[in-house]
Amino acid sequence: AAYGGDPVEANRIARKSENLSELAEQYLTHHAHPKKRPNSVANDISMLNGHILPRLGARKVSGITYRDIQTLHNNLRMTPYRANRTLALLSKMFELSIRWGWRTDNPAKGVDRFPEEKRHRWLSEEELARLAKALDAHPNQNAANAIRLQLLTGARIGEVLSARWEDFDLDRGIWIKPSHHTKQKRAEHIPLSGAAVALLRSIETEATACDTVVFPGRVPGQPMKDLKRFWKAVTTAAKLSDYRIHDNRHT
Secondary structure (H helix, E strand, O other): OOOOOOHHHHHHHHHHOOEHHHHHHHHHHHHHHHHOOHHHHHHHHHHHHHHHHHHHOOOEHHHOOHHHHHHHHHHOOOOHHHHHHHHHHHHHHHHHHHHOOOOOOOOOOOOOOOOOOOOOOOOOHHHHHHHHHHHHHOOOHHHHHHHHHHHHHOOOHHHHHOOEHHHEEOOOOEEEEOHHHOOOOOOEEEEOOHHHHHHHHHHHHHOOOOOOEOOEOOOOOOEOOOOHHHHHHHHHHOOOOOOOHHHHHOO
């Protein structure tokens, strides 16, 4: 007060300033939902609810420090990939907070990421035969066909599940992936092998006139959302260890 400040007003502003939960809500509303793919938004929500908000959600955005971010990141060291994605999410949120006038610096900037080892896992011919047999035996052939198409095209599983019949020109053997379904945010024209075209034609014969998506889920007009339980059952039956659904791209 002697130097002309107003400590009462400063305390009032501090009490009213936004906490990290409010920043997360604004991030999802104004950035994630309008600009990111649904799967990416779901990953962001998972990291927010699983790691960020339980630890920092009640803290004021203006009061979070570099050390707070570093501590949270270090606590996730047993899962380095997840730790680094969480750090990247926090950095983006604080970058937006600067633009919105909530603070003047980014406390996540400069936190060193953990080294990430690239996976090199694909199936041998014998393992692939076991997977094919397990897919044939599973009662959910809708999900099995999604995996088959992934194996025949090397596409991301999210791109496969979100595929619509209008995206395919089976006469020319082309899959036109819309920009909002691809990671690069641009349309892609993917040539299809004869086996992929044959698979799609067989699926098409079973589709109803109202099916717009290739792999419909339980909600009419909506694709399947998640293959986790299916994939676990199939890989267990095929006796495949340490093999993720994403590794089908490598195979």
